[in-house]
Amino acid sequence: MKLTSKGRYAVMALADLARFDNISPVSLRDISLRQGISLDYLEQIFSKLRKKEIVQSIRGTQGGYVLNKKAKDIKLTNIFDAVDEKVKTVQCKKESKKGCNGKSTKCLTHNLWDELENHINNFFKEKSLEDLVKENIERRI
Amino acid sequence: MKLTSKGRYAVMALADLARFDNISPVSLRDISLRQGISLDYLEQIFSKLRKKEIVQSIRGTQGGYVLNKKAKDIKLTNIFDAVDEKVKTVQCKKESKKGCNGKSTKCLTHNLWDELENHINNFFKEKSLEDLVKENIERRI
DNA sequence: AAGATACTTGACTATTTTAGTCAGGTTTAT
């Protein structure tokens, strides 16, 4: 069970963005250099973030991206949702009555994995981008 | 972020095993049929579980596997450990002082992912095989 | 108006990981 780069980079890039976007738009090039993430890959990620209205783009020279909401209103859930980083623990389709083994009842572990999924998602629902930025400022002092 | 089959099957198979192993050894063939898991794959998994002393094997006709500890002393952590299903959220090497971006300090999100890793592992540390068996018995009533 | 910067889009590909399969064993109860 591991976190993929897409999710990791999305949060990392937004954490970087959130520190400066009140001054001026932040270009992906800068984020790429500061965070060591491929520019082309960042573009894919920000395209999704923009479509889900987490960031706003400003084209042209001196352009870049800015947050589209307050940092405290952007939860990790929203970010992960936007870039399709999903938590998947059960194997079956949740809506279906059928189990993952093809049988007509849910398997022995279905409830367990469902609990796990909720457990993980709770973490993402609680944490906001603001929490992350604050923590980094404190560390720096 | 998703759970892999290896971890899922390991727990599923042990949950099945735990229900009957007090009567007689449970053969992988039976588990394979009941849970719909490939026999060959189960053998790989149980080889690891045996090496980590979670199950004990009994060879020959009428053989099979039995738990090597009490169900309440087998935590999900132990199972996942045995089959190398690890939770990996940070990208860097934890021991190292270096960050995942190659720089000399940890990245902006390192602490966040570390928290997440602990959050998930706590779930695995608390849940035992006994919990799982009990839950299934209750559901059945 | 020109040039540079930076966003936009979609297709393509290499690498890695996962999820098995396969072929050949060995042990032991009956």
Add this chain to the structure above:
DNA sequence: ATAAACCTGACTAAAATAGTCAAGTATCTT
């Protein structure tokens, strides 16, 4: 003897991931 079941290691197909690449378009600065 023979069948049931464990044991081992190597091999492979499929899927997912993590990018790259190419060809744009918009806007600011000079």
